[in-house]
Amino acid sequence: MSYIAMNRFKIRPGRTADFEDIWKSRESKLKELKGFREFRLLKGPETEGHTLYSSHVLWDSREDFEAWTKSQQFRDSHRNAGKREGESPIMGHPQFEGFETVLHEA
Amino acid sequence: MSYIAMNRFKIRPGRTADFEDIWKSRESKLKELKGFREFRLLKGPETEGHTLYSSHVLWDSREDFEAWTKSQQFRDSHRNAGKREGESPIMGHPQFEGFETVLHEA
Numbered sequence: 001m002s003y004i005a006m007n008r009f010k011i012r013p014g015r016t017a018d019f020e021d022i023w024k025s026r027e028s029k030l031k032e033l034k035g036f037r038e039f040r041l042l043k044g045p046e047t048e049g050h051t052l053y054s055s056h057v058l059w060d061s062r063e064d065f066e067a068w069t070k071s072q073q074f075r076d077s078h079r080n081a082g083k084r085e086g087e088s089p090i091m092g093h094p095q096f097e098g099f100e101t102v103l104h105e106a
Numbered sequence: 107m108s109y110i111a112m113n114r115f116k117i118r119p120g121r122t123a124d125f126e127d128i129w130k131s132r133e134s135k136l137k138e139l140k141g142f143r144e145f146r147l148l149k150g151p152e153t154e155g156h157t158l159y160s161s162h163v164l165w166d167s168r169e170d171f172e173a174w175t176k177s178q179q180f181r182d183s184h185r186n187a188g189k190r191e192g193e194s195p196i197m198g199h200p201q202f203e204g205f206e207t208v209l210h211e212a
Contacts, residue, residue: 023209030211038212042110042205099148103129105136106144
């Protein structure tokens, strides 16, 4: 059953372009991964003090996602996280949520 | 730019099957709607006191989603919401969040 791995990010006021640039300029190797189907970076509502973003990765199964989190590609892609100069556009830590697909219509 | 309309639901302990049945037994007319691409009901983490679910509807654009919320189909599909007998499996109100796609890889 397909699985969606989401992270929710709170972005500081005035820093949404910086945050998007990090994603746009990254070297993505998702397409090489077993079970990868689709990635989306989503811009959500602006609330008091921040703008909500969410990253969605659709996998064939939870097992494919978990295999990726134990892979060298995962370690490589997270190696530079949090090592940029200056204040991060992200407030606090991203909030991870994993979801199993119960129903699907397309 | 594609748009995802999400609702987050907190489901009472022991009531997840009831909640899923409501969705599985409903008569969906989403495929008739202009700009509709994809629907998913997603089961997320179980935390203190509830299980999180999320419904995702992918639209061609925010405008297509907004047109649907003003349509007769929308009124019909929400007519019976909250009118079932007994205690609802849903705690409180669903939390709506709308998201614009910033990046997409598939």
